[in-house]
Amino acid sequence: MWRQVIALDLDLAAVRAMVAVSDEGQFGLAASVLGISQQAVSKRIAKLEVHLGTQLFARRAGSIALTAQGARFLPHARTVLASADAAIAAVLGSPVLRVAVHGAQIADANLMRFYLEKRPDAEVELIMMSPSNTSRNAVIDGRVDAAFARSHWRTRPLPPHITAAPAYLDALHLLVGKQHPLASRDHVELRDLTGYTAWVPGAGFGSEVSDFYRQLSEYCGMAIDTERHPDGIGFTNIIDRIAASTALVAFGGEGTTTPWHPTIRRIPIVNPTPAYPMALLWRNTATTNPQLAPLRDFITRNYARPQAGTMWIPEPDHSLFTQ
Numbered sequence: 001m002w003r004q005v006i007a008l009d010l011d012l013a014a015v016r017a018m019v020a021v022s023d024e025g026q027f028g029l030a031a032s033v034l035g036i037s038q039q040a041v042s043k044r045i046a047k048l049e050v051h052l053g054t055q056l057f058a059r060r061a062g063s064i065a066l067t068a069q070g071a072r073f074l075p076h077a078r079t080v081l082a083s084a085d086a087a088i089a090a091v092l093g094s095p096v097l098r099v100a101v102h103g104a105q106i107a108d109a110n111l112m113r114f115y116l117e118k119r120p121d122a123e124v125e126l127i128m129m130s131p132s133n134t135s136r137n138a139v140i141d142g143r144v145d146a147a148f149a150r151s152h153w154r155t156r157p158l159p160p161h162i163t164a165a166p167a168y169l170d171a172l173h174l175l176v177g178k179q180h181p182l183a184s185r186d187h188v189e190l191r192d193l194t195g196y197t198a199w200v201p202g203a204g205f206g207s208e209v210s211d212f213y214r215q216l217s218e219y220c221g222m223a224i225d226t227e228r229h230p231d232g233i234g235f236t237n238i239i240d241r242i243a244a245s246t247a248l249v250a251f252g253g254e255g256t257t258t259p260w261h262p263t264i265r266r267i268p269i270v271n272p273t274p275a276y277p278m279a280l281l282w283r284n285t286a287t288t289n290p291q292l293a294p295l296r297d298f299i300t301r302n303y304a305r306p307q308a309g310t311m312w313i314p315e316p317d318h319s320l321f322t323q
Contacts, residue, residue: 018056
């Protein structure tokens with residue numbers, strides 16, 4: 001049986017907005033990443049949904065989530081954007097260095113913003129990734145030139161064409177609501193967390209991040225809950241749920257921008273302090289790009305190795321980050 005196929009011309013700006021909203025979990029954060037207004041993001045998404053004849057996002061009060069159709073469209077949207085960017089770079093001979101980071105609020109994005117403020121002439125494009133589409137996979141697969149990510153993951157070791165250098169240890173603080181039993185503490189020791197449950201939905205996708213929290217759980221006896229809440233796994237939704245809970249805790253990185261909430265308590269963790277190890281990963285073919293060397297030098301010059309015993313990181317990460 002023949003079926004007529006209608007060709008649709010996709011608006012790349014609308015597709016880019018859709019991917020940004022999915023990655024950031026909020027229209028406002030997506031607008032910040034794209035450098036446009038929130039209204040413009042909303043209009044682009046609405047135009048794309050009309051064009052495709054289906055709803056891509058389910059809007060709820062204070063949050064959004066992909067519909068089934070949106071989840072099916074997302075990986076293809078990423079492929080379209082990667083191909084378009086590669087085609088433009090091939091024609092223009094662009095020296096732009098494409099660098100993947102975990103997300104707009106995470107420590108590596110803040111580090112790169114600092115770098116770009118100090119080097120306004122740098123030709124670097126930041127690519128915002130997500131828990132389900134990691135920066136580590138992006139550089140391994142060749143979708144970007146470099147990335148910030150945890151270098152070790154036994155399930156998918158770094159291939160020979162990827163080089164790693166230690167970049168930043170993001171010290172984790174404990175986040176609890178004001179009614180939580182630990183809320184009155186001015187600090188907690190890592191072993192004090194035995195028996196508590198941390199909600200880390202971003203660790204539920206099978207990645208180097210989930211492996212980090214698995215090892216942290218084994219070390220301190222804390223349970224890790226990776227359930228994906230109906231309201232989404234955006235940072236604001238995580239904070240809202242933790243603020244209302246008397247049982248759950250969460251983690252906030254020292255270099256990560258955590259949304260402010262009036263009933264959230266941020267408590268230092270000591271003896272030792274757990275830290276998420278971020279490395280700068282780059283493809284060996286990217287060494288010909290003149291933008292890589294200054295970034296690599298900046299990272300190497302500013303990385304501070306921890307004093308022995310002060311920080312906890314998974315044992316496999318020690319060789320890169322502590323020696």
